[in-house]
Amino acid sequence: MSASPRIAFLASTVPNAQQALEAMAARHGQHPPEEADVICALGGDGFMLQTLHRHGGLDKPVYGMKLGTVGFLMNHFHADNLLERIAAAEPAKLRPLEMLAQTESGTSTGSLAYNEVSLLRQTRQAAHIRIGLNGQTRLDELICDGVMVATPAGSTAYNFSAHGPILPLGSHTIALTPIAAFRPRRWRGAILKADTEIRFEVLDPYKRPVSVTADSHETRDVVEVVIRESADRTVTLLFDPEHNLEERILSEQFVV
Known part of the structure; x- marks a missing residue:
């Protein structure tokens, strides 16, 4: 320069x-x-x-x-x-996260997140969410207020407030962190390789609606959210x- x-x-x-x-x-x-x-x-x-x-x-x-x-x-x-x-x-x-969300109406919404992507319940009803990693189901049902995926730069923000881990910059990892998990009660989340593809499936989305927010961009009434680290941005x-x-x-x- x-x-x-x-x-x-x-x-x-x-x-x-x-x-x-x-x-x-x-x-x-x-x-x-x-x-x-x-x-x-x-x-x-x-x-x-x-x-x-x-x-x-x-x-x-x-x-x-x-x-x-x-x-x-x-x-x-x-x-x-x-x-x-x-x-x-x-x-x-x-390196941001790429988020692709499918809604109840059949529309698709994509967004980037430099801090985190978070799924949150929209009503008083707890969210029921299935979690898959690289095409394999890892958690059949998480009953919670929500769940998030955070980058190292974002791991000290909302993720840390939800008792997620702080990730070193350059560690090539991302944090998968539940928000007020009710079942399984003792599950505290996971630290994943940055190239892991994470898929959230919202169970019973009509009775238990869920929104997703990528940094500040919100999409409501989602049924499925796929998150991966950007390969080229x-x-x-x-x-x-x-x-x-x-x-x-x-x-x-x-x-x-």
């Missing part, structure tokens, strides 16, 4: 992020994401995920600065020395050396 990269500044709608957008664009110039060397996302983790979904296909590195509530995927915000920070930043490559996030993603994921395992 050149010493003066072309930067596309993007910001969430919160006032301080919009103010930072105006100031940073005035100082460093503003370029469309398609023409930029690097994308600079100003906001929180939610906005970072939006940025990856909207512009991940451009294959441009993304440098985020926290101007939101949660900033696990972001660097600290400082108005000064941005070019030096980008030049010294360490890359972290993330990656995104590169840039992190300050003292604030790199791998170290933060490791540190999360020692928070008491």
